[in-house]
Amino acid sequence: MTGPGIYANIARSMEFLTLSEAIARHVHDGDSVALEGFTHLIPFAAGHEIIRQGRRNLTLIRMTPDLIYDQMIGMGAARRLVFSWGGNPGVGSLHRMRDAVERGWPAPLEVVEHSHAGMAAAYEAGASGMPCAFLRGYRGSDLAAVNGHVRFVACPFTGQELACIPAHRPDVTIIHAQRADREGNVLIEGIIGVQKEAVLAARRAVVTVEEVVENFGARSPNAVILPSWTVSAIVVVPGGAKPSYAHGFYARNNAFYVEWDQISRERDTFSAWMRENVTRG
């Protein structure tokens, strides 16, 4: 087994594309896809384009499925969901995800369920070229009994029991960031979540950005930057994270997260909203 980086794919040739080109080129039916962003910088616009292009049988990977995966699941794009917390943050349930799990609508959804610590470690392992991740996790939890991918191994030095889970190696990771420069380097600020790990773990990576700037200018020497050669495509999509937020650009639309509870509760109001706002949009 080789890692996603030097053994497999030494330098990605970054190109600036339109959103529809980037999704057509990099997201295929049956792919494992990670759209990451921890509450902040969720790549909604890219998710909507995947829905418009009618992708099917995707394995959707994401720590917090949030509204974007609720929408993709409700539109029938997913076969499997790999996640660790599937709620509407601060509001309640993800009704489309629940409908798929509880009643198989619009299609049955296979669930591979982790904890946050496990998901984060699995991305780290993927980015590190490791086949699996070790953590002191899942102890005493029934999660280990329902997820066959959670195993326990003994530390060879101390004998301590450690949880071991397979690395995440998405076919494609998609993130949203504040800005790219002309060369295609990507700068992420604020709550950075697992985006860096998710990009470096993936075979291909698409980044939507608020803007492209000549150069990043004054910044901390420790700024979180993904070099252009770790990215497959960059797409300029102002507002591409709405209704989540982009630190320094726009605030989280908390009211929409509350409204989504009503919109998504019934299949017909959900489908009507998607027709009105995404598939015809």
Added chain:
Amino acid sequence: MTYSAQEMMTVAAARALSNEDVCFVGIGLPSAACNLARLTHAPRVRLIYESGTIETRPDVLPLSIGDGELCDTALTTVSVPEVFRYWLQGGRITVGFLGGAQVDRFGNLNSTVIGSYAKPKVRLPGSGGAAEIATGCGQIFIAMRQGRRSFVNQVDFLTSLGHGRTGRERAELGIRTKGPTLLVTDLCLMRPDPETNEMTVTSIHPGVTRAQVAENTGWEARFAADVHETEPPTADELGALRDLHARTARAHGAAAGES
């Protein structure tokens, strides 16, 4: 001063935190309680949210675990893998605050499913950070509204380990953190029995009867030999809590207007 059962619960939870604590904070009541502690008797309590915001001092309560407010007011913001690896697993958090859909007599929590896992009656959000918070923090405070549907004899699914299904599983698994040491409800406070680890009523909120506590507990409620009456919220505590909620309502109203 009159106050609600919810306010009593939040104040009682806040009082359990001290200036020496480093606290892993969840959304909802834990977030209100932790920030109330910081604004009243424990100004030096250090709050960490799983979005990676360390020593954050939000002026208003976040709606989500990753609101911009948390990052804007944090000492530093680290990645999510780092917050779970170095800060939680590394043993730097003294208190974790958890809740769930169900809690049982040994403080085990279910936030995954009601019914069977394969064919759930209700699919709940799942663990999030909770499974490792439950074992990685020095001790756990649980805050939940009390009722027979949520305070159950056995959780349908054990998401986050309390004292285990036997009350003794932490020791058997070699876990050295304390687990649940306090369960705060809208009716009372429970603490684990020193022998059995069964959650036992140690304090009842003013105006609440033993019978009410028992009726709202899905197992045979046990009372400590010496049950106290919880101190009612002080004017200062209520003032700080209401100001915090008022600021939060104004801010989220304003934030909701932008898009």
